[in-house]
Amino acid sequence: MTPLLEAGGLVRIYPGRKGLFGRAAPVRAVDGVSLRVMPGEVLGIVGESGSGKSTLGRMLLGVDPAQAGEVRFDGGPMPAPATPGWRRLRARMQMVYQDPLAALDRRLTIAAQIREPLDIHGIGTEAERRDRVAALMQDVGLRPDQAGRYAHELSGGQRQRVVIARALATAPDLLVCDEPVSALDVSIQAQVVNLLRDLRQARRLGMVFISHDLKVVRNLCDRVAVMYLGRIVEEGPAAEVFAEPRHPYTRALVSSVPEPGRRLDGRVILQGEPPDPARRPSGCAFHPRCPLATEICRGELPLLKPVAPARAAACHHLAGTPATRAA
DSSP: OOOSEEEEEEEEEEOOOOOSSSOOOOEEEEEEEEEEEOTTOEEEEEOOTTSSHHHHHHHHTTSSOOSEEEEEETTEEOOOTTSHHHHHHGGGEEEEOSOHHHHSOTTSBHHHHHHHHHHHHTOSOHHHHHHHHHHHHHHTTOOGGGTTOBGGGSOHHHHHHHHHHHHHTTOOSEEEEESTTTTSOHHHHHHHHHHHHHHHHHHTOEEEEEOSOHHHHHHHOSEEEEEETTEEEEEEEHHHHHHSOOSHHHHHHHHTSOOTTOOSTTOOOOOSOOOOGGGOOSSSTTGGGOTTOOHHHHHSEEOOEEEETTEEEOOTTSSSSOOOEEO
């Protein structure tokens, strides 16, 4: 089966800010990331703030151009950003943003904003667009009387439902969800996650789900990719990664998830903060915080390599012996 979305060796470098003394150091926000999403599959991307998750999500849609590497959608290369081919393709791939209030236009009614993608892509007649908006509102749990309201008149959960309805207007094959539930309280989070799960099953949507919330990722995603400082350090089926994490960083993340009846005695506490992306440590970027770090970790970059069927990790000490090395 052809992957719905496939990325190979993506690199995104931003110019750094110049300090008071010295030159500005470039920031490698995404550093050689490769991944794939099959039709109907949900891939979770997790990691601390500053790991490059949101930048990667925008690159997968072509919003942020890659300085190296390639994105392929449905078997073909992604057209260059802002070209007619890219604009046509955007009807098949949409984004759900973290802050629904910032993503919505406060001057337009809810119905007008859900209808906007249909107008942009010229989909349907006037009557068909009106019916499509009504159907989408019903699908995401919004009432018909809310069609004439504005974003500030809705709750946070209702605004996020509007953003989801707008993203679904063109019947896309792929959704990139960038922290779609982080700004919502727990009960509303559950409603939005259940909505995404139902829509995925009903429409066979492929999703890239970016989140800090590991509980949500574990419950929603088929596979998970763990990012640290612009690189994927572990990838595999979500159930297996959460049950038996192989990379030390993944172990620390998984141990932080609270479980009913479980004591916190065995929790892995990471020391220090993530390094400055503009001053990436040599070798394995995680070695300043890793309890297993040795001299090889400080000097050589570990490759992402298979560790089990459908699983991969990048660590020199996965099996007690140095992994395949990258200079």
